[in-house]
Amino acid sequence: MSAAWEDAYREAHVLVTGGLGFIGSHVARRLVGLGARVTIVDALIPAHGGNYWNVHDIADRISVHEVNLCDGEHLAPLVRDQAWIFNLAGQVSHIDSMTCPLDDLEINCRAHLTLLEVCRREARGARILYAGTRQQYGRPRYLPVDEDHPLRPTDVNGINKAAGEAYHRLYHDVHGLETASLRMTNTFGPGMLLRHPRQGFLAVFIRRALEGTTIQVFGDGRQQRDYTYVDDAVRAFLMLGARPALGGEVYNLGSPEVYSVRQIAELLVAIAGRGRVELVPFPEERKAIDIGSYHGSFEKLRAAVGWEPQVAVRAGLERTLAYYHAHGEHYL
Helix, strand or coil: CCCHHHHCCCCCEEEEECCCCHHHHHHHHHHHHCCCEEEEECCCCCCCCCCHHHHHHHHHHEEEECCCCCCHHHHHHHHCCCCEEEECCCCCCHHHHHHCHHHHHHHHHHHHHHHHHHHHHHCCCCEEEEEEEHHHCECCCCCCECCCCCCECCCHHHHHHHHHHHHHHHHHHHHCCEEEEEEECCEECCCCCCCCHHHCHHHHHHHHHHHCCEEEEECCCCCEEECEEHHHHHHHHHHHHCCCCCCCEEEECCCCCEEEHHHHHHHHHHHHCCCEEEEECCCHHHHCCCCCCCCECCHHHHHHHCCCCCCCHHHHHHHHHHHHHHHHHHCC
16 A cells, blocks of 8 residues: 555656756656656766666656756746656765865756746746755754754855755745755665765765775764665655645754764675775865764654655665676766
8 A cells, every 4th residue: 555645646747857866866766656757857967977877767757858957948848837846956076066166056056046946937836855965064063963953064065055955945935935955964875976986985985895995984984974775865855745835844864873984884895795994094175074973863854754764774785785786887
């Protein structure tokens, strides 16, 4: 028997921005499985993770458009008549945001403001779910971090993601658009970009575990993190999207399982059965923006829709490594 939130998407028109990327493709696949009519918009910016292989198994059941969100003219007809918009497009590299801050501004601010303006004109009834990030908080003042924690990002990416979220809240408050934001934390699983480190330390660790090479951990490796398997993240988006009213609210994703960075590296080596872990000094450019330990409270999301993570970290990592053993040529 399906849950009520799953029934909500049957035959619905749904747009997924960034839908050829890691998380967006999983959202699209789950929606197709629920009977939704899915349209994907992806700019396919080189090296940012868009990959047609991510949707190869549902390619005949979706509509894909290579459109930049900054291009309001071509975006308008795609947004029109959509019941839901899962807005997962974005640039996630913290280092790239510091070396190319204006590119990050374009992708993580202007693009989303353009989308919201198009929605204000063409799709006022659409429900819009935005992918926020724990990086918006900066260095935690207390743990676990809840949604009332101050926002003081340590890098340009965190600032621009916070601005993107603020635009969504503003367009709810002023223009009446139904919006909400999920602040995500270390989402992992099949389909992650592994060719370079733009999707975070965990993607680097996974690649090195697959190769059986040394996983380098910066500093003493005691920095704590929580992790979300991608299926759990998708379920959070869809459960939240089916609420009667989104209210411009923000919610944390999180997990009761907290691992240090060193522990997660050692776990990957153990699962892979090869490789090793080495502690190395922090590169200065990374040390300057590191947030230390972080894990978030997801009590607000649990109270709102009953969401809890279902896939344990070890099980998720085992599934992830198995996927890349089978399909690594499309990502490595």
